[in-house]
Amino acid sequence: xxxxxxxxxxxxxxxxxxxxxxxxxxxxxxxxxxxxxxxxxxxxxxxxxxxxxxxxxxxxxxxxxxxxxxxxxxxxxxxxxxxxxxxxxxxxxxxxxxxxxxxxxxxxxxxxxxxxxxxxxxxxxxxxxxxxxxxxxxxxxxxxxxxxxxxxxxxxxxxxxxxxxxxxxxxxxxxxxxxxxxxxxxxxxxxxxxxxxxxxxxxxxxxxxxxxxxxxxxxxxxxxxxxxxxxxxxxxxxxxxxxxxxxxxxxxxxxxxxxxxxxxxxxxxxxxxxxxxxxxxxxxxxxxxxxxxxxxxxxxxxxxxxxxxxxxxxxxxxxxxxxxxxxxxxxxxxxxxxxxxxxxxxxxxxxxxxxxxxxxxxxxxxxxxxxxxxxxxxxxxxxxxxxxxxxxxxxxxxxxxxxxxxxxxxxxxxxxxxxxxxxxxxxxxxxxxxxxxxxxxxxxxxxxxxxxxxxxxxxxxxxxxxxxxxxxxxxxxxxxxxxxxxxxxxxxxxxxxxxxxxxxxxxxxxxxxxxxxxxxxxxxxxxxxxxxxxx
Amino acid sequence: xxxxxxxxxxxxxxxxxxxxxxxxxxxxxxxxxxxxxxxxxxxxxxxxxxxxxxxxxxxxxxxxxxxxxxxxxxxxxxxxxxxxxxxxxxxxxxxxxxxxxxxxxxxxxxxxxxxxxxxxxxxxxxxxxxxxxxxxxxxxxxxxxxxxxxxxxxxxxxxxxxxxxxxxxxxxxxxxxxxxxxxxxxxxxxxxxxxxxxxxxxxxxxxxxxxxxxxxxxxxxxxxxxxxxxxxxxxxxxxxxxxxxxxxxxxxxxxxxxxxxxxxxxxxxxxxxxxxxxxxxxxxxxxxxxxxx
Numbered sequence: 001x002x003x004x005x006x007x008x009x010x011x012x013x014x015x016x017x018x019x020x021x022x023x024x025x026x027x028x029x030x031x032x033x034x035x036x037x038x039x040x041x042x043x044x045x046x047x048x049x050x051x052x053x054x055x056x057x058x059x060x061x062x063x064x065x066x067x068x069x070x071x072x073x074x075x076x077x078x079x080x081x082x083x084x085x086x087x088x089x090x091x092x093x094x095x096x097x098x099x100x101x102x103x104x105x106x107x108x109x110x111x112x113x114x115x116x117x118x119x120x121x122x123x124x125x126x127x128x129x130x131x132x133x134x135x136x137x138x139x140x141x142x143x144x145x146x147x148x149x150x151x152x153x154x155x156x157x158x159x160x161x162x163x164x165x166x167x168x169x170x171x172x173x174x175x176x177x178x179x180x181x182x183x184x185x186x187x188x189x190x191x192x193x194x195x196x197x198x199x200x201x202x203x204x205x206x207x208x209x210x211x212x213x214x215x216x217x218x219x220x221x222x223x224x225x226x227x228x229x230x231x232x233x234x235x236x237x238x239x240x241x242x243x244x245x246x247x248x249x250x251x252x253x254x255x256x257x258x259x260x261x262x263x264x265x266x267x268x269x270x271x272x273x274x275x276x277x278x279x280x281x282x283x284x285x286x287x288x289x290x291x292x293x294x295x296x297x298x299x300x301x302x303x304x305x306x307x308x309x310x311x312x313x314x315x316x317x318x319x320x321x322x323x324x325x326x327x328x329x330x331x332x333x334x335x336x337x338x339x340x341x342x343x344x345x346x347x348x349x350x351x352x353x354x355x356x357x358x359x360x361x362x363x364x365x366x367x368x369x370x371x372x373x374x375x376x377x378x379x380x381x382x383x384x385x386x387x388x389x390x391x392x393x394x395x396x397x398x399x400x401x402x403x404x405x406x407x408x409x410x411x412x413x414x415x416x417x418x419x420x421x422x423x424x425x426x427x428x429x430x431x432x433x434x435x436x437x438x439x440x441x442x443x444x445x446x447x448x449x450x451x452x453x454x455x456x457x458x459x460x461x462x463x464x465x466x467x468x469x470x471x472x473x474x475x476x477x478x479x480x481x482x483x484x485x486x487x488x489x490x491x492x493x494x495x496x497x498x499x500x501x502x503x504x505x506x507x508x509x510x511x512x513x514x515x516x517x518x519x520x521x522x523x524x525x526x527x528x529x530x531x532x533x534x535x
Numbered sequence: 536x537x538x539x540x541x542x543x544x545x546x547x548x549x550x551x552x553x554x555x556x557x558x559x560x561x562x563x564x565x566x567x568x569x570x571x572x573x574x575x576x577x578x579x580x581x582x583x584x585x586x587x588x589x590x591x592x593x594x595x596x597x598x599x600x601x602x603x604x605x606x607x608x609x610x611x612x613x614x615x616x617x618x619x620x621x622x623x624x625x626x627x628x629x630x631x632x633x634x635x636x637x638x639x640x641x642x643x644x645x646x647x648x649x650x651x652x653x654x655x656x657x658x659x660x661x662x663x664x665x666x667x668x669x670x671x672x673x674x675x676x677x678x679x680x681x682x683x684x685x686x687x688x689x690x691x692x693x694x695x696x697x698x699x700x701x702x703x704x705x706x707x708x709x710x711x712x713x714x715x716x717x718x719x720x721x722x723x724x725x726x727x728x729x730x731x732x733x734x735x736x737x738x739x740x741x742x743x744x745x746x747x748x749x750x751x752x753x754x755x756x757x758x759x760x761x762x763x764x765x766x767x768x769x770x771x772x773x774x775x776x777x778x779x780x781x782x783x784x785x786x787x788x789x790x791x792x793x794x795x796x797x798x799x800x801x802x803x804x805x806x807x808x809x810x811x812x813x814x815x816x817x818x819x820x821x822x823x824x825x826x827x828x
Contacts (some may be wrong), residue, residue: 054742056741058742082745082746083747086744092739098735099693100693100739111743143693144696343588371704371708374708
């Protein structure tokens with residue numbers, strides 16, 4: 001049996017100035033060539049474990065470490081990040097902050113050059129890594145000309161170019177759209193299978209990764225609470241009532257009383273077929289309704305009339321958008337990257353003026369863009385919003401905390417209260433609010449938005465998150481090439497799609513418009529009943 | 536639009552020549568305004584830079600840099616006659632502040648105009664460098680001298696547009712608040728954000744072996760036709776500058792009476808500079824056939 005590539009024995013770590021340890025008495029062994037998924041809610045210690053394995057904890061961040069943690073045979077207490085970089089590669093959330101060089105080729109070769117490798121060896125390794133990750137056509141591009149997905153792939157190429165034994169990844173898909181995120185996960189699986197690189201991946205979107213993983217390690221409060229195969233992990237999470245760890249399809253199966261819980265869409269379909277509960281092949285996707293809404297008599301909260309955004313010397317982003325939001329309506333705006341979702345929100349808020357057309361609204365339009373930290377400018381949370389706003393954000397008692405010390409979810413709640421301004425906005429607009437969020441935080445966000453809608457505000461959320469859209473929205477608007485290409489109920493727009501479909505809808509081929517685990521489970525139970533009646 | 540041009544790979548002789556040689560070409564062009572203030576020589580050098588930029592396919596980048604150069608040049612043109620009290624030809628009798636006369640003379644005005652012209656030529660030479668020379672390749676060359684300083688300079692160059700985008704986002708976020716915060720608060724938050732970015736970048740460098748970095752071993756790269764052409768042009772421009780110095784041509788005397796040499800030698804040299812600078816862009820270039828299966 002080869003030595004583990006990572007071995008922790010009673011490892012603990014406390015950040016400087018923090019009373020509670022981030023990792024406590026952690027024991028874990030990662031075998032060579034395995035793909036391990038690190039699950040856990042925000043603040044559970046996933047990132048700290050990865051930073052410890054990379055040597056950043058404690059050498060870069062300070063703090064107090066105890067116990068043992070060996071990576072590739074090197075003790076992290078005696079070896080810093082530079083020494084550990086010889087055995088492990090690291091990839092973090094934000095590619096903008098980890099790409100150093102101006103050119104792609106120089107970026108990928110930097111690590112090897114720093115290690116003093118010969119130019120011929122560097123050139124060959126760069127060619128091989130870029131071909132393995134499909135980024136060879138980008139080698140002569142400038143890094144500032146790449147999309148987020150391309151930049152993250154380049155950062156991955158730079159992490160693997162030295163053929164590390166262990167690859168550490170901290171939510172690498174958090175800043176990516178679903179397609180780029182899925183592609184990255186499958187690239188990791190390919191690296192794992194073909195190069196034998198061990199992968200330790202921390203992710204919130206478990207449904208995206210479970211199918212690729214050999215093993216799942218779940219952390220809670222810095223301790224390992226589950227360590228098993230993806231099936232064992234799902235069974236553990238389901239039995240323990242840990243809903244945030246159960247994937248939508250797993251939850252559908254659990255509610256329908258089926259076992260074992262599947263780890264992927266393909267596995268779920270196979271299980272349904274084996275049980276005779278499928279419909280025998282994919283249904284023809286229904287044409288999504290276009291512009292099918294009828295106007296109510298109520299005065300709209302927000303109205304876009306033939307709004308155009310034509311960039312000088314650039315593309316036309318919006319092409320005569322007509323959109324009406326009624327008071328209290330919860331609308332989700334979807335569409336591929338670059339289709340104009342953020343631009344539409346900026347025009348609705350008035351940050352940008354349409355080149356043609358009008359935006360009509362009365363009252364305050366609140367806009368929360370993608371980076372909630374941008375809204376927080378003071379040193380104390382209590383200076384950002386009045387006490388009622390803090391209470392609404394669930395941050396009563398945190399008046400003196402620096403907003404930068406709050407967790408990602410807390411910062412977002414605070415930023416939302418900042419843009420709401422303590423008043424009653426006519427409309428609330430949010431741009432990709434669920435990116436990098438765990439299930440609990442998504443649910444809390446949906447509850448707050450439901451409260452605002454109940455108070456009469458129109459809520460418009462731009463997102464790629466189909467599960468969130470299915471749970472939250474009264475209406476889904478689909479943008480394509482700067483125009484509205486579908487506008488209707490979530491089941492009408494999301495059930496018949498492929499890319500714009502929930503995981504549940506993909507398993508059930510969009511049957512009866514089932515989108516959520518609850519709807520899917522009800523449908524399966526009806527099929528079980530029908531099958532029983534026939535037999 | 537970016538006023539300081541940024542490098543984009545292109546197929547021109549200047550882009551494809553090795554970075555050290557191409558940088559020397561730009562430095563040779565910058566040498567002329569540093570050594571001479573004769574308007575004919577400056578005009579010849581400016582023409583050389585603009586023609587080289589056009590031949591290299593960076594016309595729009597050069598135009599953007601000119602927008603940066605003009606206000607600075609105008610500033611020099613305006614300030615010199617106000618602060619220099621030399622010259623015999625009084626144009627405007629000025630005022631007295633603390634017992635000091637502030638008069639405007641024709642000589643100071645003319646010399647200010649020449650100073651502004653030098654600023655324009657220098658900035659445009661730097662713009663040509665910035666648009667045509669791969670900073671990563673320059674870094675690789677400089678790393679043999681000081682690895683960490685070169686890497687830090689590269690990182691700073693890369694982070695500037697990232698931080699500018701961060702600042703724009705923060706400014707937009709401030710506009711979304713019902714009670715927009717003061718500029719000082721936004722600036723402080725932007726500074727804090729920049730420090731966070733710097734910390735993230737430092738962590739990224741650490742995990743990529745920055746602390747164990749060794750001196751770079753450089754592969755021997757054969758000289759290409761472009762390398763040799765640009766090097767020859769560089770040598771030619773430097774030779775013209777030395778020849779001008781040796782001949783005593785291109786002289787300008789600003790005070791007490793403005794005098795400048797505008798004879799045949801200056802005209803010949805002014806014409807020779809762009810001709811030599813354009814040599815690397817002349818001649819045949821390779822072409823690729825269409826591969827057939």
